[in-house]
Amino acid sequence: MRARKIIIDTDPGQDDAVAILLALGSPQDIDLLGITTVAGNVPLALTQKNARIVCEVAERRDVKVHAGCAAPLERALVTAEHVHGRTGLDGPELFEPTMALAEQNGVDFIIESLRQEAPGTVTLCPLGPLTNIAAAFRKAPDIIGRVQEIVLMGGAYFEVGNITPAAEFNIYVDPEAAREVLGCGVAVTMMPLDVTHKALATPARVAAFRDLGTRVGSFTADMLEFFERFDVEKYGSEGGPLHDPCVIAYLIRPELFSGRHVNVEVETASELTLGMTVADWWGVTDRSPNAMFIGDVEADGFFALLTERLGRL
Ligand code: BDR
Numbered sequence: 001m002r003a004r005k006i007i008i009d010t011d012p013g014q015d016d017a018v019a020i021l022l023a024l025g026s027p028q029d030i031d032l033l034g035i036t037t038v039a040g041n042v043p044l045a046l047t048q049k050n051a052r053i054v055c056e057v058a059e060r061r062d063v064k065v066h067a068g069c070a071a072p073l074e075r076a077l078v079t080a081e082h083v084h085g086r087t088g089l090d091g092p093e094l095f096e097p098t099m100a101l102a103e104q105n106g107v108d109f110i111i112e113s114l115r116q117e118a119p120g121t122v123t124l125c126p127l128g129p130l131t132n133i134a135a136a137f138r139k140a141p142d143i144i145g146r147v148q149e150i151v152l153m154g155g156a157y158f159e160v161g162n163i164t165p166a167a168e169f170n171i172y173v174d175p176e177a178a179r180e181v182l183g184c185g186v187a188v189t190m191m192p193l194d195v196t197h198k199a200l201a202t203p204a205r206v207a208a209f210r211d212l213g214t215r216v217g218s219f220t221a222d223m224l225e226f227f228e229r230f231d232v233e234k235y236g237s238e239g240g241p242l243h244d245p246c247v248i249a250y251l252i253r254p255e256l257f258s259g260r261h262v263n264v265e266v267e268t269a270s271e272l273t274l275g276m277t278v279a280d281w282w283g284v285t286d287r288s289p290n291a292m293f294i295g296d297v298e299a300d301g302f303f304a305l306l307t308e309r310l311g312r313l
């Protein structure tokens, strides 16, 4: 089978970083056209820099990293330094990347790539707020019908929320963008907290990354040892959830995941429940299904895949 063409849209973020590494370690499955960065976990100046740091750790200075939107479509930016640290990538020793940021804006890169590649051959993989994707669709509606699929990390139903009691971070930061993406008619697969909270980086799994004995292995372990603190304290879980790598793992081994094709709507009006993803998991409305909402992952298989692929870098 030919490698699937993807664009990773991201706000690194330690878990975003692991997702990028998984893609870079899987060239037979994933043809990474480029990385677009967005403001989210930390401001854009840091997310674009962090994406370049991750590429350099993997010795992939050839990857195109673009900066996209610095703020949500219609709101002020909310960030998550309390989870990811001041840099967004706290944990390992960081450095100034030497690879240049691509000149083209990330939104324009998404538009140009979708126009250049054959229709139905490019998958968008948003790992942060959906601002860049919605901005690209607003600016160039002709590209919407050319997208193969959108596989994103965002939302929650049974786990409800992490940034507020009702909302998951990526959707909460730019709910208008999320609503537009979910309503655009493209096939969407969502990795909500319901599944990502089952992909826990336990001490044994983090040790397996360190035991790779490579720079990528120790960088990953250092990131995850920092990243787990917040969720371990908050949820009393055994390790931090590897949210964003679920997106890339799904493209490589979809059989590890299961879910339901349901209707998902985003709350954009209520102050109390802003950004909530109302998933009709039980089919109690007649609203049309618009997303494959993933609920479960075979976690050991997921971590085996991650460790093996990061081990190739
Ligand atoms: C999502 O928010 C960010 O903190 C993570 O990188 C992930 O994309 C989880 O809610």
Ligand code: CA
Residues within 6 Å of the ligand: 010, 011, 012, 013, 015, 016, 041, 127, 128, 244
């Ligand atoms: Ca992210």
